[in-house]
Amino acid sequence: MDIAALVSCLSSPACIVTQATGGLIVGMLLFLVAAGLTLIFGVLKVVNFTHGSFYMLGAYFALTIFNFTGNYTLTVFGAGVATALVGLVFERVFISRVYGQNVLMQLLVCYGFILIFDDVVKILWGPEFKSMGMPPAFQVPPIFIAGGVVPPFYLFLVGVTILIGLTLWLVIDKTRLGKTVRAAAHNPNMVAALGINTGVLYGLVFATGGLLAGFAGALAAPVRSLTPGMGFSILIESFIVTVIGGMGSIVGAFVAAITIGLIRSFGSLGFPLFTEGLMYVFMVVVLIAKPTGLFGREVG
Amino acid sequence: MTRRRIGFDRRTLLTGAAVTTVGMLAAPMVARSQGKLIKIGMPTILSGRVAQLGNSSRNAAIMEVEKVNAAGGLAGLQIDLVVRDSKGQPQEAARVARELVNSDGCEILIDAEASSGAFAVHEVARDLSVLCLHTNSETSSLSADPKLRLPHVFRVCRQGIHDAIVGGAYAANVAKTRNLTKWMTASPDYAYGRDTTAEYMEYVKHFKPDIEIVGESWPKLFQPDYTEVVTKILQTKPQALYSALWGGDITAFIDQGNIYALFGQMETFAVNLADYTALTAVKNLPQGIHSGNRYIKTFPKTADNAAWADAYRAKYHDYPTNWSWQNATAVHFLAAAAKKANSTDGKKLAEVLKGLTITSPFGADGKVTLRAEDQTLVGYAVGWGTTIPVEPYVPEMTPGDWNQIFALETEWKKKKGFI
Numbered sequence A: 001m002d003i004a005a006l007v008s009c010l011s012s013p014a015c016i017v018t019q020a021t022g023g024l025i026v027g028m029l030l031f032l033v034a035a036g037l038t039l040i041f042g043v044l045k046v047v048n049f050t051h052g053s054f055y056m057l058g059a060y061f062a063l064t065i066f067n068f069t070g071n072y073t074l075t076v077f078g079a080g081v082a083t084a085l086v087g088l089v090f091e092r093v094f095i096s097r098v099y100g101q102n103v104l105m106q107l108l109v110c111y112g113f114i115l116i117f118d119d120v121v122k123i124l125w126g127p128e129f130k131s132m133g134m135p136p137a138f139q140v141p142p143i144f145i146a147g148g149v150v151p152p153f154y155l156f157l158v159g160v161t162i163l164i165g166l167t168l169w170l171v172i173d174k175t176r177l178g179k180t181v182r183a184a185a186h187n188p189n190m191v192a193a194l195g196i197n198t199g200v201l202y203g204l205v206f207a208t209g210g211l212l213a214g215f216a217g218a219l220a221a222p223v224r225s226l227t228p229g230m231g232f233s234i235l236i237e238s239f240i241v242t243v244i245g246g247m248g249s250i251v252g253a254f255v256a257a258i259t260i261g262l263i264r265s266f267g268s269l270g271f272p273l274f275t276e277g278l279m280y281v282f283m284v285v286v287l288i289a290k291p292t293g294l295f296g297r298e299v300g
Numbered sequence B: 001m002t003r004r005r006i007g008f009d010r011r012t013l014l015t016g017a018a019v020t021t022v023g024m025l026a027a028p029m030v031a032r033s034q035g036k037l038i039k040i041g042m043p044t045i046l047s048g049r050v051a052q053l054g055n056s057s058r059n060a061a062i063m064e065v066e067k068v069n070a071a072g073g074l075a076g077l078q079i080d081l082v083v084r085d086s087k088g089q090p091q092e093a094a095r096v097a098r099e100l101v102n103s104d105g106c107e108i109l110i111d112a113e114a115s116s117g118a119f120a121v122h123e124v125a126r127d128l129s130v131l132c133l134h135t136n137s138e139t140s141s142l143s144a145d146p147k148l149r150l151p152h153v154f155r156v157c158r159q160g161i162h163d164a165i166v167g168g169a170y171a172a173n174v175a176k177t178r179n180l181t182k183w184m185t186a187s188p189d190y191a192y193g194r195d196t197t198a199e200y201m202e203y204v205k206h207f208k209p210d211i212e213i214v215g216e217s218w219p220k221l222f223q224p225d226y227t228e229v230v231t232k233i234l235q236t237k238p239q240a241l242y243s244a245l246w247g248g249d250i251t252a253f254i255d256q257g258n259i260y261a262l263f264g265q266m267e268t269f270a271v272n273l274a275d276y277t278a279l280t281a282v283k284n285l286p287q288g289i290h291s292g293n294r295y296i297k298t299f300p301k302t303a304d305n306a307a308w309a310d311a312y313r314a315k316y317h318d319y320p321t322n323w324s325w326q327n328a329t330a331v332h333f334l335a336a337a338a339k340k341a342n343s344t345d346g347k348k349l350a351e352v353l354k355g356l357t358i359t360s361p362f363g364a365d366g367k368v369t370l371r372a373e374d375q376t377l378v379g380y381a382v383g384w385g386t387t388i389p390v391e392p393y394v395p396e397m398t399p400g401d402w403n404q405i406f407a408l409e410t411e412w413k414k415k416k417g418f419i
Helices: A003-010 A013-044 A051-069 A072-093 A103-125 A152-174 A176-186 A188-193 A198-220 A231-245 A250-270 A275-289 B010-035 B051-070 B090-102 B115-128 B160-178 B191-207 B227-236 B247-258 B303-316 B322-341 B346-353 B402-416
Strands: A143-145 A148-150 B037-044 B078-085 B108-111 B131-134 B153-155 B182-186 B212-217 B240-243 B267-275 B290-295 B357-359 B367-371 B376-378 B383-386 B397-399
Touching (some): A003 A250, A013 A051, A013 A148, A013 A152, A013 A176, A013 A198, A013 A231, A013 A250, A013 B227, A051 A072, A051 A103, A051 A198, A051 A231, A072 A198, A103 A231, A148 A152, A152 A198, A152 A250, A176 A188, A176 A198, A188 A198, A231 A275, A250 A275, A250 B227, B037 B090, B051 B078, B051 B303, B051 B322, B078 B090, B090 B115, B108 B115, B115 B131, B131 B322, B131 B346, B153 B376, B160 B191, B160 B240, B160 B267, B160 B290, B160 B383, B160 B402, B182 B191, B182 B227, B212 B227, B227 B247, B247 B267, B290 B322, B303 B322, B322 B346, B322 B357, B376 B402
Parallel strands (some): B037 B078, B037 B108, B131 B153, B182 B212, B182 B240, B267 B290
Antiparallel strands (some): A143 A148, B357 B367, B383 B397
16 A cells, blocks of 8 residues: 555646546546446346457457558447447347346356357457557657646547547437437337337347447557457456446446546555455445446336 | 087187287387387467467477477387367366376376466376476476476476576666666566566666665556556656566557657566567567567577577468477477487486487577476576567677576575575
């Protein structure tokens, strides 16, 4: 424990800026993955354990697209859309068969596909780790805000993630499609009785989850090593975010992800040997105070 | 009509059964002498995050086995290398090793496991009394601790204490020249990371006592994001940074450190960077990072070493790794021992291997030795240098001094109670 280092940092604007930026980056990527996870759970009532694999696929799609085009904007969109398509096919062909079934059956199907997706990545891209490298546009020196170090790529990443988050919120909250999705989450039978094709709707929701995870993978690819199985660690953290934020709540996922990111960033100074533990302590505290999570609602 | 009696009475049956049983028991020996085959088992990691290294171990061993077989085999017997995947799990490594001996009929084990698996295989070798060559475990106690030593088990790879002494001496020289007194460490939080870091810093302090460790960071093994580590280093403002991160972890750390311009702000010493697995994966390798040699074709700077690396690359369209040269060396030692003993018997080979010196492309002076006293590899090329972004990546290496290694290693063993 090094409380002096934490206090010293909190009294320095430069340190606060550097640590807060670092925390935001971790939080933003977590949010993108957790938002898809919580959206799928909220509407389909399926805990999608393969969601980490979608993040992995997004990163590998990004690697391939970037190697071919050298255009990072195209890379992010391409990886997102490709992962969304994988999500759509996966939902229509496999997950749709286990709706309403025992959660163990859903878990088994998802776990099986985690292994399959890992092996597919090994076959297509090889078992060794890969590095995409920083796009040339971002190979520039960091900028200084109030003395704190802020890499330009991270500013881009935060901006893009906020844009994606706002778009998601607008679609879910302000459009007819969003209303239908929310209605399906509340009462799917009534939505079906009104003549809406819930199968298409469910496929769309799953694809959106894949899109978000694909975006996250593509945005992380320039700074993280790509390995088969890389989705597993982010899956665990995304579950923590989802539980803290409240299962099914996108706003909750956002608040929880940013909080987790900041806890990790500042915690690494004050509690260097307990940074991981702080995340779990926070989850326990939230669940004791509000068992449904920060923005979760009581069921029934 | 008379029933014809078949000549198949109880006595014939018993005789037949006995002959069949003896025949089955003797079959391996008959096959061995007639088919001219000896099976060598190799448990290694062929799946998971370390698969690249396991594959490179297998590739190097196969390449050398083919050469030995083409030259007449091991004391006249063709080598059949049987490779099995342990998935990087110690219990699986032990199971696979046992199966290789008991079911596959392997008479020698080349244990190409990382440290956790190597200790498990070591116990199997103890139990089955089979000749075993550890080729990838760098944990010094595996061969230094007399309680673990077995007459038929050898270590044919580098080890932590040697790297720590050479790295410590090199870093202290740089620190003296540039007056680096404030150091920080960032290494993976498991036994290898903690032990290696402690030993390295111990020897840096041994050679330059006035240095101070101003901060430590212990990211998880295979942690995807190092932002918090990078920002902590920025806040701590050390003059020098030591890291034992490796593989995909060191590449992610460098990629993430680069965007904070981290490596221009301090001298960085990364023991595991100078291996092609990392060097070729990092897209923007910073200039001037100090690294220990794992395997690069330019160190030792000899035609033999370069030719070996080129042959490997031509055969597999991939770069060899630190694990590659170690497994190749194991095959070289077996071939030399079998030639000297004119036998493939495990006990005879073990007797010959103790103290055996062979010519090697990986030797500091063209030779490597399996030191008799602790049955471990010495005399291999070990050194440190600084990176450049393109091949040969580390153009000049400062070689370690083996006399210094031997002297300080002996002190270390005394301190640990090993001698």
